[in-house]
Amino acid sequence: MIDIDVKEMGTVTVVAPRGDVDMAVADDVRRRLTDLVDRGQPRLVLDLGLVMYIDSSGLGALVAAMKHARAAGGDIKVCALESDVRSLFEMTRLNKVLAVHATRQEAVAAWG
């Protein structure tokens, strides 16, 4: 299990996992995100500021959740990427697919 902080900020839901997002917890992260979408909260901000390591399973979970959110008329905006996580986003070009913001405030504001 991974500790995931969830906060509602107006019509946007901010999700902040705390710890490594690897194969052991990737399904948990995907499920938490898709459950929010299914409960009518498809406008998501994923704050990765406390994630120092993510693997391909974690990235796959984010992609799955992004597709789920978009199918429901929402999306996931990510923010606060640590340098190692940012490198993997760039390597997999996920930074071209998901909107990446420097801070949580910017990401929430980008929802308008």
Added chain:
Amino acid sequence: MTSEADQLARMRSWLWTQLVGQALPLEECSAFLVAVGEICNNVIKHAYAGQGGRPISIALSAFPDRLIVDVEDEGAPYDPRGYRPPDLDTVPESGMGLFLVRRSVDEVAFDTARPQGTRWTLVKYRAKPAVPPTA
């Protein structure tokens, strides 16, 4: 380690300590961690088909010009014929593991010519020290 996903964090902690102890720059340590983590993921998922309690041994060898990590398992041998590089344009949800391995280290080799399992060998070369310009 054994083949449970919840062993991965412990493996990374151990490997990080070993790599930092070899004076590898932190960025390179992180890249090695990604590569070894992805190999272990593949071993757990494919070589052992999700079965826990099976051995995965990891060994670091340090040389003046490079670091080598060997990852060995006793599961189903890796079959390279099954590998397809991911099409990043399609934003795949899986199949990125070996792609990340290849992007994170300088050399990747595997040996399946053994009684069982696969030995993966990951190599990262140390950066050459900068040579001051001569007059």
